[in-house]
Amino acid sequence: MRTITTTEELAAYCDEAAKHDYVTVDTEFLRERTYYSKLCLIQLAMPGTDDSGAVLVDPLVGDMSLEPLYTLFRDTSVVKVFHAARQDLEIFFVDAEVFPEPLFDTQVAAMVCGFGEQVGYETLVRKIAREQLDKTSRFTDWSRRPLSDAQKKYALADVTHLRQIYEYLAAELAKSGRQKWVAEELEILTAPETYTNTPEDAWQRVKTRTHSGRFLALVRALAAFRERIAQERNIPRNRIYKDDALVELASLKPKTLEELSRARLLLRDARKGEIAEGILAAVAEGIDCPQSDLPEPDRRREKMQVNPALADLLRVLLKAKVESAGVAAKLIATASDLDAISAGERNVQALKGWRREVFGSDALDLCAGRIALTAEGSQVVVVRH
Structure with a gap:
């Protein structure tokens, strides 16, 4: 089990990999204690039937540069193969703003090929490779060194x-002519906005029970401050304050440290210093927000007049398709998509691209x-009038 620990070794391996049609890629990382994933290990394999072309790349040893790998990622003559690539791609985008091109995600391809929804790697290994995976090392700490032989094998x-x-x-995919379907799905995975967390948009992930614009302005300011601090310090946002504490702060609207101390759900470290001052400033920002700048909740679903009978028929059509x-x-249409279509919405993913070909056109005809x-x-059976 060869492990690469220097830039020179990595460059030599990537030069050799560039001679092949594809290379398979995976990573091991930790995220429990950080905002951004901490890359702990990269696995690469060239085509072949043995393990001679497979290596581990250890980014935690020495001062190795990953630029040779990124050069390989930019080489459009070599397909970069991942399974469930989203978190892997986020790591590389955050580190170097690079996406592997071209990309092939076996989880997406498996869904297009009828292996079910969000099929796991273990399932594909069992069904296609006819092998069993040893899962005992799945939840180990990949940042600790040295790695055990069991970890390396896994x-x-x-x-x-x-x-x-x-x-x-x-x-x-070549037999079915569905490569374009997979390519459409991968466009989302390789879009920078997929991995860009803008602090000003963070409030939209916070669940609240009120649609008051003023209250939402407070939530927006508090969520934006939390997101900025989490990114700057590279710590999970919940380590600053959790969503329930954020909503409580928006209700209390503390203007002083004394008023802030009355919050029941706020963590101890958030009651003093930079975070406490930032909370008070965010509350003031929300209170002073001009009426014209108050956020508006997305109430389209509330206003949507879902036709239950038509939605049920669409579900039957989807099952048939x-x-x-x-x-x-779920790769074609979600339950929300079907409700939206039945209510007259047409800006729905299920009515676009390859989905329209498979389901959307008949859905509109129905x-x-x-x-x-x-x-x-x-x-x-579909009967045409």
């Missing part, structure tokens, strides 16, 4: 079996009364 398995999975899924196309249902659904035995 980590390498994440890229060695991935080769067979990729080759199988790529062949299936899923069975016919062999694609995971809404317009141009098709009907009937049963033939156990099958749902």
